[in-house]
Amino acid sequence: MSTSNFTRRGVLKSGAVAGAGLALPTIFTARSAAAFTNDPMGSSVTLGFNVPQTGAYADEGMDELRAFELAVEHLNGGGDGGMLNTFSSKALGGNGILGKEVKYVTGDTQTKSDAARAAAQSMIQKDGAVMISGGSSSGVAVAVQALCQEAGIIFMAGLTHANDTTGKDKKANGFRHFFNSYMSGAALAPILTSQYGTDRKAYHLTADYNWGYTTEQAIRESTEALGWETINTVLTPLTQTDFSSYIAPVLNSGADILVLNHYGGNMVNSLTNAVQFGLRAAEANGKKFEIVVPLYSELMARGAGKNISGILGSQNWDWKLENQLGARYSGTNAFVQSFGTKFGFPPSQAAHTCYVQTLLYADAVTRAGSFNPCAVVEALEGFEFDGLGNGPTLYRAEDHQCFKDVLVVRGKENPENEFDLVEIVEVTPVAQVTYAPDHPQFAGGNLGACNPGA
Amino acid sequence: MDAIILQILNGLDKGSAYALIALGLTLIFGTLGVVNFAHGALFMLGAFCAVTLSRIISLSYIVLDDTKKDFLGNPTKIEVPYIYDWLGADTGAAIIDWSVPLSILFAIPVMILIGVIMERGLIKHFYKRPHADQILVTFGLAIVLQEVIKYYFGANPIPTPAPEAFSGSFDFGVLVGFDPNSIIYPYWRLVYFAFSMVLIAGVFAFLQFTTFGMVVRAGMADRETVGLLGINIDKRFTVMFGIAAAVAGLAGVMYTPINPPNYHMGMDFLVLSFVVVVVGGMGSLPGAVAAGFLLGVLESLASMGWVIDLIPGINQVIIYLVAIVILLTRPRGLLGRKGVMEE
The missing domain is CATH 3.40.50.2300 (Response regulator)
Structure with missing residues (x-):
């Protein structure tokens, strides 16, 4: 009579040990491969667009979302390419970002800091967003920027005008294209x-x-x-x-x-x-x-x-800029044409800054050859570019603030339609609005080091 | 002195809005015993009646102007209101200009209908439920109503100006012997104040001098006895709900030139109006009106520079401070019935 050593319990134990043994190197490999938060492993990369979809700024948020949608379409090679055709950097080829198809998820900031942080957190943890952008309020921008810094995610701010975003509350992982107070x-x-x-x-x-x-x-x-x-x-x-x-x-x-x-x-x-x-x-x-x-x-x-x-x-910008003040502001007409054809009306300055921020992020990743936030920070710091509607622009390394011309506008006396309410009085050259990084109005902050997360 | 008179005038028109909303609120509480948190939404719906009528009157067809180009380089689309073709450009323009006052005629039946549907369709099922349930359901209704308005009209404020004849302001100071520019007061705010006085007087006259009003007052005093007399008091209270909705709606219609309406404007007034009702006395119509004007004036006076310098932040808390004092010292409110809120 032969006896077998195979018992149900024995098989389960051996299986568990063998399984764990086999899985162990994979776990370590996976962890060690993810050198930064939400490293996109598949054929696509997810961006998170956090805008007010409810509340008093919902209309502005909707315009930002339209711009994000358009930017993603252009990055993936759709539409007429918009500002990709005028952008001074030629790194982007309409094939996504580093060959990965760009997908996006959206969050509702409700123009409340806590709701905006919760929405950003969800997009980072649940949806694997590798970059967060958007917003219509400085309080929200500062809160989400701090969250992104902790999480090891790049934050490309939308409409935020308070000095503090790139002043006392500036963070290494955060970048602002919009102008400030x-x-x-x-x-x-x-x-x-x-x-x-x-x-x-x-x-x-x-x-x-x-x-x-x-x-x-x-x-x-x-x-x-x-x-x-x-x-x-x-x-x-x-x-x-x-x-x-x-x-x-x-x-x-x-x-x-x-x-x-x-x-x-x-x-x-x-x-x-x-x-x-x-x-x-x-x-x-x-x-x-x-x-x-x-x-x-x-x-x-x-x-x-x-x-x-x-x-x-x-x-910060106006859709009539290139028509009225010439080729220095190239990119404006390309964006207005794309946006207007798709949605039927000209874009707002909030839409413009969100579209530009998405392109700038994609371009930085492509030039860096990596989604690693620290590589993106390095690519954006001190980056000089043109062709995105504001004329020659610098992303200053010291505070991650964009420096470009600023528009002085006046409400039109006899507007021809509801989209033509302001006239450009003058464009103030960038030199006149540039300040030292340690200017008293921006004192008290520390950019710190970039955080890749994971 | 001129600064104080100016703030009292400001307070009176602010108080007009508080009084009209609070009047409807307390009318509903006094008749049906319901704490209606959707009443601010009725004020907002009234404002959007004005927006809707303005859009209906301004309905246009498109004419292409080849001499001008739009932002995409296509011929400019010029909107020509149909009313210009039907009644001539001058008459058409005048009717569009007067769309806010005309909206009163549009808003009355619409708001009464909304009020009756609201009461019969939802609120009547909560008469015998605790006040907490009533607050929850009416607050939920208010959120639904404002989201519906946001869906159709957007979140942005919509400019709805006063007729050109009332768009300016006048130097009230010169009329009463002060220096020029010391008391400037907009015409439309004066219209709003006068309108609210007429409306309040109308509601009181209706309740005081009509048989219907007499029965309603009797029902407010003793609903059971009126019912035993064979009078269908529920039907009359439903009508009163409709009237309260119309009062809030008309307050909203006439408010649109003061501040461009948005979907959230009802919520901005709701809490303040409840404070007004509590200060005036729950269920007391004269109390609501008196407290509305009193708190409006106090709020304006508390916004004066030297008052804020003296007590920083007083402008933001004055109304609630008064409410706390009243609740501590006279829980039934200024003109409330003995026993109400005092158990």
Whole structure:
């Protein structure tokens, strides 16, 4: 009689040990291969687009998503190629990124820092996103940038204008193409003094949050340097809807300029209220009373309607730039043509910055030959490029801020349609808006080292 | 002194909106005993009645202008409102210009209908449920309504200006002997204040001087006894819900030139209006109106520079501070009935 050593329990034990033994080297190999977070192993790479899809900035978020969709289409060789045809770097060939097809997932920031972080976290952990982009708020940008730094993911900021994004809250893994509050002040002040004179008294109404503070400081310091006097600065609650009680005392305050450091719904309402209270038609100190809105947004201008007429402000980009100011801004028409043909209307500056950021990321990966965030950081730092609509541009290594010309715009008196609400008054050359990396308005931050994660 | 008068004027028009919304809220609470968190959404729906009518009146056909090019280089599309062809350009333009006041006629039946459907379709099923359930269901309804509006109209504010004749402002200070420019007040805000006074007076007159109103008041005092007399009080309360919806809606219609409407505007007013109702006294109509104006004026006065310098942040908390004081010292509110909120 023969006895067998094979028992059910024995087989299970041996199998488990053998399986673990066989798997062990693979586990180590897999771990050691993933030198950075979400290294794309397959035939595709996933990008994460985190924009406000609900809440007050949902329309701006939708425009950003359209731009991302278009950028992905162009990267994968679809459509007419858009700005890939005008971009000074010729690394991208319309075959995805490093030969991998580009796919994307989206998150809803709700314009709330915690919701934006949760959405970004999900896209990184669940969907394997290797880059996060988008957003319509500086609070959100700073929060998501910090998350990406911890996770070892590149963050290509969307619309964020506060100095802090590339100032005290800058991070090595984060990059901003959009301009900032300092640049608005530096671009606007000379135009304001040339248009309205140097003997002016300004009254600031400022949204009571981080972006409001940096914008007020930037406009105040740059206008005071050219002779203006600041009569008063008043903080207004972010949740305020009717600004009448803040607007009403302005005319009797001795001021002859009102600066509205407001954005979004705040800007629409405060400007509407200011016009209702007769400030546009009034005279003070023997001069015509004027209103200034430092940061323009096409969508918000649409909300303010004809109240925006004649109001000066600044922009990162405008769809009429190349037609009006020539080939220096090449890429603008290519993008407007692609976007307009696909969606039926011209793109906003938020859409433009998101499209450009996606292309810049893809180009950096291709030039670096790797998705490793540290290689991408190295490729983007100090990168000089052209043909993306803003003229010659530099991604400064010291703070990851783009330096390019800034537009000073004015609300059109007689707009021909709802997409033609602003006219370009002047383009301020990049040299005039460039500042030292240790400028006091950007003090306190530390870029740190890039984090590849994993 | 002129600064104080100016802020009181500002407070009165702010208070007008609070009073109109709170009037409807307290009317519903007083008749049906329902805490309606969807009432802010009714204010928002009223504002979008004005937007809708403006778009209907401005319905246009496209004419291609070959002499001008659009952003893609195609002939520019020029929109010509049909009303120009039907009534002539001048009359058509005047009707479009007056679309906000005309929206009152459009909003009344629409808002009454919405109110009745809301009450019969959803809220009546929650009469005997706890207040917490009523709050949850009406709050949920408010979110649904605002998402529906956002789907069709977008998230961006939509400019809906006042008629050209009321678009400016006047120097109220000069009229009462102050220096020029010391008290500037927009015409439309004066219209809004006057309109709200007429509307409030209309609601009170309706309740005071009509048989229908008398029965409703009796029902508010003792619903069971009125029912035992063979009167269908439920049907009358449904009508009152419709009227409350119309009052909130009309407040929204006339508010559109003050601030461009967006889908979220109802929520901005909702919490403040509840505070107004609590301060005035739950279920008290005169209380809601008095507290609306009182809190509007206090909020404006608290926004004055020297007040903020004296007590930083007071402009953001004044209304809630008043509510806390009232709830601690007089839980039934300024003009509330004895016993309500006092158990």
